[in-house]
Amino acid sequence: ERLRERTTVPLVVWDVGLGAAHNAMATIACVEASRDETQRPVHLVSFENDVASLRLALRNGPRFPHLRGPAPGKLLRFGEWRSEHVPLVWTLLEGDFLELFPEAPPPDLIWWDPFSPKTDTPLWTLDCFERVFAACSERDVELFTYSTSTAIRAALVAAGFAIARGAPTGPKSETTLAMTPAALVHAARRGRDPFGVDWLERWRRSDARWPSDVAEEARDAFAERILGAFQLRGTASR
Numbered sequence: 001e002r003l004r005e006r007t008t009v010p011l012v013v014w015d016v017g018l019g020a021a022h023n024a025m026a027t028i029a030c031v032e033a034s035r036d037e038t039q040r041p042v043h044l045v046s047f048e049n050d051v052a053s054l055r056l057a058l059r060n061g062p063r064f065p066h067l068r069g070p071a072p073g074k075l076l077r078f079g080e081w082r083s084e085h086v087p088l089v090w091t092l093l094e095g096d097f098l099e100l101f102p103e104a105p106p107p108d109l110i111w112w113d114p115f116s117p118k119t120d121t122p123l124w125t126l127d128c129f130e131r132v133f134a135a136c137s138e139r140d141v142e143l144f145t146y147s148t149s150t151a152i153r154a155a156l157v158a159a160g161f162a163i164a165r166g167a168p169t170g171p172k173s174e175t176t177l178a179m180t181p182a183a184l185v186h187a188a189r190r191g192r193d194p195f196g197v198d199w200l201e202r203w204r205r206s207d208a209r210w211p212s213d214v215a216e217e218a219r220d221a222f223a224e225r226i227l228g229a230f231q232l233r234g235t236a237s238r
Contacts, residue, residue: 001190002108003031003038010041010089012105016097016123017113018048020057024090025066027111031088041087045104047097051076097123098131106136112145117152117212124152125213126222129159136180143178152176153195154203155211158225162187162233164194184233200230 002011015024024046031042048054057064058072071090074081081090093100097114110132117124124147132143137160144166145152153163156178164187166175177192187194203209203226214222 003034003040003042005040007040010043010105011109012107013042013044014101014104014107014110015044015046015113016110017115017120018046018051018054018092019113020053020064020067021046021072022066023111023113025068025072028071028083028088028090031086032083035086039087042089043105044088044090045093045107046075046090047093047100047104049095049097051092051094098128101132101135106139107141108139110136110141110143112143112147117147117149121212124149124155124211126155126158126211127213129155129161133160133180138182139180140182140186141180142183145176145178146172147176148172148174150203150206150209151211153199154209154222154226157229158211158222160229162194162229163199164192194233197230200226 005011013027015027018024024044027042027044054072054076057067058076061067071081071083075090075092079092079094082088083090091104093104114120114123122128143156143161146169147153153176156163156176161178161180162184164177164179166177168174179187179192179194184194186192210219210222
């Protein structure tokens, strides 16, 4: 849908947590499959602090059929790859995401796929999501993540995002979609399913509702932010 938008401005996709490039290669496949419908340029920006997973996968190519073609190898070698078939550029930013993302063009779509909150804790905090939201708050941006953690969803809401039920994947019956206010305007047209007061009540009852960087003395203020966000959108009970 975003590829079909009538503009020559590149569609910027942030791939946060490159890993073995599953999300990145799925993105490239989607763009290539849409070549007859649109020629909107795409800039795919992958962030990764350790490319060992991709190197290992490339050394065992038959086990990772999604890594077809020269793109992943050239990305590792040169830090960038340009498609010969569609107007797509794939860039690698290697290092700490929180230090690097201000260098990247502001996103339209974000694949949020760092490892677990226990391993990549700084990327699952209220502070991190606040910084990401500040970088794209005025834009029509959707963030997709596999996590269904109540604390992670609460951090996204407190940071300024609206949250919705994401598509199922693998063993997960649902994932999480976060939207900036400008994206929320298009939620119905795009078939999104934003959470309402039912989720707010579940959050209130949860024993694991606090992001890791919200200290006990800050929890009342955090709860007010959550309630305020739902009231602003007309979905909180009064």
